[in-house]
Amino acid sequence: MILVTGATSVIGQKLCQLLAENKKAFRAMCRKEDQLEKFRKQGIDAVLGNFEDPESLRSAIKGCNTLFLVSPPNENQLECETKAIDVAKQEQIAYIVRVSASDANLRSSVPWAKAHAHIDHHLRASGIAWTILKPTAFMQNFLTMTKPISKGFLPQVGGKGLVGYIDAQDIGRVAYHVLTQENHKRATYYLNGPEALGMNDIASQLSDAIGKTIRYVNLPSFAFRILLRATGASRWLANGLIEHYAEVVAKNHDHDLGEEVFRLTNHQPRSFHDFAIENKDKFSN
Template structure:
């Protein structure tokens, strides 16, 4: 029986996608640097073994890579030659077809595989709750810094993204399109801070920064080029680019997407989350 290769299998959506596929009885090969076989985006010598016996693949771009196409496209050529017939790519609602970063991979995918899908989720709810710069800042100082102003985002639960990914990988007919995925309600960062304050009983405030201030703030922990890209995405949010909801999660999974308060209670109860702040 052929397997489904899940890249980024220890990450936010990869781990959840692999778990949901296994729970449904599908054979999964989790692609990690410490796995067997080992997989590393930056080491082509690991690619053939990871692809052996695989006919579908979930693609999570290399984290922090500003030009993922240069890494991913040679791998996808190799995957097609190895017999992979369906590819599901994780992109972002903020990155259009042919746009920056993974947008170039999105543009190439239909020409490489007859069966494909591109998931374009809005921003993850888990960014405020798990191992992300926002969550770490909330735990350390009780502040959430952004350049989003009063702009709103229909933040999405990573479990819902994984449910759509599992559907796109296993449904009889591939979507063969890109899928905009959102949560049920568009929220401003001030709303996120208020909900976290309510759920945890500890004050969380939204620190409003300018684009340049945020870029400088982020550059302390990542390459300046990537920091500038992220800051520009915040600016787009401030201008209303993410203020929308879609019915896609409900349509494909048969259940509505989960709201932020429910996810916050679930995730913080699991990990301690912002309650770890002392």
């Protein structure tokens, strides 16, 4: 039995869909009653659980032998996920598949990249069998910029850096194959989309998808911070995003393209152009 954390995320939803379609034994963990009911109406075993409440996680794990571990970036991520790994070990979980990040590094100035590296180290030292997935930046991140994009602008601080943006659904697809096959333990997989794109490329593909010219505006950091804060990002998230794009992306430190998604799934990763077309209504309104 697999416990799927982050079951309501794009990654988790795709993973749950594939597990259900292929009649694999799993349980979806979610935070809210309405999410719980939605899963149960689909015939999916679901349970309430919260990373900040280890006892709820302990209860959710009962009867499972495998854990899919993913959580959103926040200031408590390191504490929450290391505790989750500790609880998993106490409850005799035999295998953990974890979503990390391609830029994870113990010395990183990007807060979640540093946290991911510490969690990865904790998992590898836990004695539990593991597989670590390290995706690059998600295509879905651009859905947080729909308002300026709809007005014809793509604001960023990414300079001319290139990123192999990945659709989060492809990460869910990889997770399904890793969780249901036997030969992935102690492996670390770097995951990316099919092409390396700069912000001008993104703007061009968005323009084509929505039939309106989108212009990339490379903002100074202070201006991008103001924009992020105005759109609801916390100070921690805004500062981290600026550090990520200004240091990792603009200075060309993002990892190069690989073929792991296709190798693991026999399925070509989705292009940004296809992603933009599917979400054109969101980008144009």
